[in-house]
Amino acid sequence: MPKRPTPTKACCQRRAAVFKALGHPARLQIVAALGDGERCVCELVEAVGSGWSTVSRHLTVLKAAGIIADEKRGLQVYYRMALPCVNSFAECLDAAQEGAAVEVRRCCKS
Amino acid sequence: MPKRPTPTKACCQRRAAVFKALGHPARLQIVAALGDGERCVCELVEAVGSGWSTVSRHLTVLKAAGIIADEKRGLQVYYRMALPCVNSFAECLDAAQEGAAVEVRRCCKS
DNA sequence: CTTGTATTTCGCTATTTCGCGAAATAGTCA
DNA sequence: TGACTATTTCGCGAAATAGCGAAATACAAG
Numbered sequence: 001m002p003k004r005p006t007p008t009k010a011c012c013q014r015r016a017a018v019f020k021a022l023g024h025p026a027r028l029q030i031v032a033a034l035g036d037g038e039r040c041v042c043e044l045v046e047a048v049g050s051g052w053s054t055v056s057r058h059l060t061v062l063k064a065a066g067i068i069a070d071e072k073r074g075l076q077v078y079y080r081m082a083l084p085c086v087n088s089f090a091e092c093l094d095a096a097q098e099g100a101a102v103e104v105r106r107c108c109k110s
Numbered sequence: 111m112p113k114r115p116t117p118t119k120a121c122c123q124r125r126a127a128v129f130k131a132l133g134h135p136a137r138l139q140i141v142a143a144l145g146d147g148e149r150c151v152c153e154l155v156e157a158v159g160s161g162w163s164t165v166s167r168h169l170t171v172l173k174a175a176g177i178i179a180d181e182k183r184g185l186q187v188y189y190r191m192a193l194p195c196v197n198s199f200a201e202c203l204d205a206a207q208e209g210a211a212v213e214v215r216r217c218c219k220s
Numbered sequence: 221c222t223t224g225t226a227t228t229t230c231g232c233t234a235t236t237t238c239g240c241g242a243a244a245t246a247g248t249c250a
Numbered sequence: 251t252g253a254c255t256a257t258t259t260c261g262c263g264a265a266a267t268a269g270c271g272a273a274a275t276a277c278a279a280g
Contacts (some may be wrong), residue, residue, distance in 0.1 A: 016134055024126055042227090092199075165256085166259085167239085225276100238264085239264095243261085249254085
């Protein structure tokens with residue numbers, strides 16, 4: 001296994017921006033919903049159960065972090081995952097929290 | 111591939127607690143440092159470059175989220191990763207941010 | 221152009237988080 | 251026991267974040 005250098009402070013800041021954006025239940029619900037494929041805002045509003053303005057702001061945060069991407073098609077805006085590995089990792093967390101043997105578990109290759 | 115059910119709201123809250131704990135540069139520096147093996151608080155204080163009380167609070171946050179674990183040995187408290195996959199994922203994020211082809215990348219196995 | 225639909229932005233208040241220094245604990249060693 | 255070291259807790263003010271409803275924007279359809 002390659003010995004990796006200690007990440008720089010700047011690198012940790014970039015990483016933290018992603019984690020921070022994901023550190024909200026509503027945003028994780030959005031991300032989970034997008035794991036099944038793209039969704040328009042109206043579907044996400046329903047999935048999250050908050051107001052339009054609130055969901056829109058969450059989408060802005062996720063997009064700014066590069067986690068999702070949007071595309072306007074017809075009358076609606078469709079969002080999709082830009083970082084699909086996020087959901088794989090989230091499921092890995094579930095497994096760990098369910099008490100599975102965590103020590104050797106390796107969620108990410110590379 | 112197994113069709114996974116939409117995660118519950120409670121599940122997203124548990125996930126969010128982990129992401130939120132990781133959503134701070136100093137805490138990611140700590141996590142990165144622990145990726146090389148356990149460290150005592152004094153070493154982490156040096157690695158992060160903040161005051162003792164600040165680092166201690168960050169450690170409390172990470173421990174409460176189940177990301178790290180501590181053990182008192184002799185005069186010092188040693189911290190180690192409890193969720194090693196976090197660092198693998200963080201490196202995966204670096205790769206994505208460096209502009210690598212992200213579409214098909216899959217950071218976590220199942 | 222005007223209307224209607226989909227979505228975002230704005231202003232606001234309440235809550236949370238950050239980093240610090242001082243004080244409190246815990247445990248070791250003489 | 252008493253001094254000392256390592257670490258955590260407390261209390262503070264400054265800054266960031268959350269959620270809401272109203273208003274603004276974008277744009278397709280008639």
